[in-house]
């Protein structure tokens with residue numbers, strides 16, 4: 155299978171595009187639909203189905219979802235409606251669209267794309283991909299192997315605050331923080347991660363990765379930090395790659 159529709163479910167937008175699995179490129183412009191508010195289970199399923207219809211897609215679909223995902227089932231959804239919890243998203247999207255569908259945590263998806271095609275290519279040791287948007291997501295790799303569903307955005311920082319509440323991009327906007335003020339907050343997140351995990355490399359993903367120049371001067375970590383090479387497309391690409399791998403592992407040899 156060479157082409158998969160990748161979809162990235164976020165707190166403010168649900169985005170997708172067909173992805174070439176061979177090189178991680180998008181085959182068309184991505185399409186974005188606002189995340190319904192409140193993002194109930196029914197509305198999220200309907201919106202994903204609309205996105206699939208937009209591309210008149212009948213092939214496999216990979217979906218990155220902002221919560222803990224195990225075997226196609228949603229276990230947490232901090233920035234969407236609680237009704238999403240307990241949803242077997244793979245089964246519901248299949249029922250709505252007839253497409254075979256594979257669901258993965260959104261930050262894990264972004265991480266997979268960066269390790270394969272982007273800033274983490276050929277990097278060994280512990281690599282941490284941190285995505286900053288409505289929430290803070292994490293993907294942890296050891297020698298290229300993903301430790302799934304790490305939720306380091308929910309870590310309690312050394313100042314007693316929860317990382318995501320303290321330093322997400324949503325918090326920056328809500329509190330109207332300057333890049334300096336926000337950068338100092340995000341610096342604490344990185345410093346605590348550095349102390350606890352001693353990674354070789356941080357890769358910064360999500361919308362904020364495009365703005366690194368505005369707050370880099372306020373970071374004083376020792377570990378190398380680079381922006382995601384695929385920028386905020388990483389979630390779409392990684393969801394597609396994940397689906398391609400799961401799909402082929404289900405086919406008889």
Ligand code: BGC
Pocket residue numbers: 219220221222230231232233259260261262285287288289290291292305307318
């Ligand atoms: C969720 C994570 C997700 C992150 C980024 C957090 O609130 O718990 O699963 O990866 O937001 O979307």
